[in-house]
Amino acid sequence: MQNECADCVCVLRSSVNMKDCQLEMLGGNHAVVKFKKGDSIIKQGVFSTNVIFLRKGMAKIHISGPSREQIVKLVKAPTYLGLPTTFGDKINQYSVTSVIDSEVCFIDLEVFKKLLGENKDFGSYILMELCKSEMEAYRRCASRTQKQMRGNLADVLLEFSEKLFEEDEFTLPLSQSDIGNWVDAGRESINRTLSEFIQDGIIQMQGRQIKIIDKKMLKMISQNG
Numbered sequence: 506m507q508n509e510c511a512d513c514v515c516v517l518r519s520s521v522n523m524k525d526c527q528l529e530m531l532g533g534n535h536a537v538v539k540f541k542k543g544d545s546i547i548k549q550g551v552f553s554t555n556v557i558f559l560r561k562g563m564a565k566i567h568i569s570g571p572s573r574e575q576i577v578k579l580v581k582a583p584t585y586l587g588l589p590t591t592f593g594d595k596i597n598q599y600s601v602t603s604v605i606d607s608e609v610c611f612i613d614l615e616v617f618k619k620l621l622g623e624n625k626d627f628g629s630y631i632l633m634e635l636c637k638s639e640m641e642a643y644r645r646c647a648s649r650t651q652k653q654m655r656g657n658l659a660d661v662l663l664e665f666s667e668k669l670f671e672e673d674e675f676t677l678p679l680s681q682s683d684i685g686n687w688v689d690a691g692r693e694s695i696n697r698t699l700s701e702f703i704q705d706g707i708i709q710m711q712g713r714q715i716k717i718i719d720k721k722m723l724k725m726i727s728q729n730g
Contacts, residue, residue, distance in 0.1 A: 530620070534613040540603040547587050547601035554595075555611040557586040562607025563669065563678055568599040576687040578645065579604065579678065581669050588635060604678040649688055652730035657688040658698045659727040662708070666717055673717040 537560065540546055547557065549569055559582045566577045566586075577599065580586070590598045591614060621628040648660060661684055666673050677684070681699070682692040702708045707723055709716040717723060 530616055534616040536611045538609050538611060540607045540609060542603055542605050544603050544607075545600065546603060546607070546609055547597050547599070549597050549600040551597050552595060553587060553591045553597050554614055556588065556591055556614055556617040557601075558610040558612065559584050559586055560608045560610050562603055563605050564601050564603050564607060565679070565683070566599055566601050574686070576679075576683060577642075578687075579664070579669060582607070585631075585634065588631070589638075648730075654688075654690055654694055654698050655701070655726050656730035657690070658684070658695065658702075659723050661688060662702075662715070662717065663720075663723060663727055665715075666720070673720065675715060677713040677715060 540562070546559075546564060547553075559580065561582045563579060563581045564586065565579050567574050568577055569575075586601050586609075587597060587599075590596065621631065649657060652660070665675055665677070669675075669678070679687070680692075681695045685692045685695045688695075699708070699710060702723075703710055705719075705722070707717070707719045707726075709718055
């Protein structure tokens with residue numbers, strides 16, 4: 506039986522050499538599960554016993570607050586999910602839901618800890634990933650609270666274009682209501698601002714299909730807030 510961990514992107518992305526015995530340990534202590542669009546991958550408040558790695562697809566991270574649920578960010582494969590809560594109090598502090606069909610690898614937590622202890626380079630990589638995630642969260646918080654609607658929506662479209670899809674024509678993975686939730690605005694405001702971008706010749710839009718026409722102007726709106 507072929508060890509699917511031998512060429513798994515979670516190993517390759519780490520730029521860390523794994524010994525054969527470590528790959529065998531991973532291969533024997535993980536499970537790959539497929540999720541449809543809208544399926545729950547992680548549920549807030551549930552006990553966490555696995556390290557979760559998004560192998561394929563895209564997901565939204567969201568958290569239930571005092572009055573409503575808040576979308577925190579979108580992530581695309583390949584990336585780890587839930588590491589802070591898995592290694593913290595072991596209770597998931599947020600939920601993760603697939604926004605397109607996705608594939609997830611569940612890795613036994615104790616095996617993952619053992620790998621971290623045995624492979625210092627792998628441990629350093631995971632630490633760097635956590636640090637980058639934290640800095641990204643700080644940046645997002647500052648941008649969302651200090652920018653106006655046009656600046657926030659420009660940020661969302663640029664993130665879709667440059668980070669999540671890596672092209673200027675894409676299908677919105679979120680509804681306008683979800684985008685509004687993400688940037689603390691109502692669906693009507695999102696719809697109105699998208700219409701303004703269309704009238705200004707910045708984007709073209711057909712249903713959920715968007716094509717960025719004037720990325721330079723979109724970046725200027727993002728920078729000016």
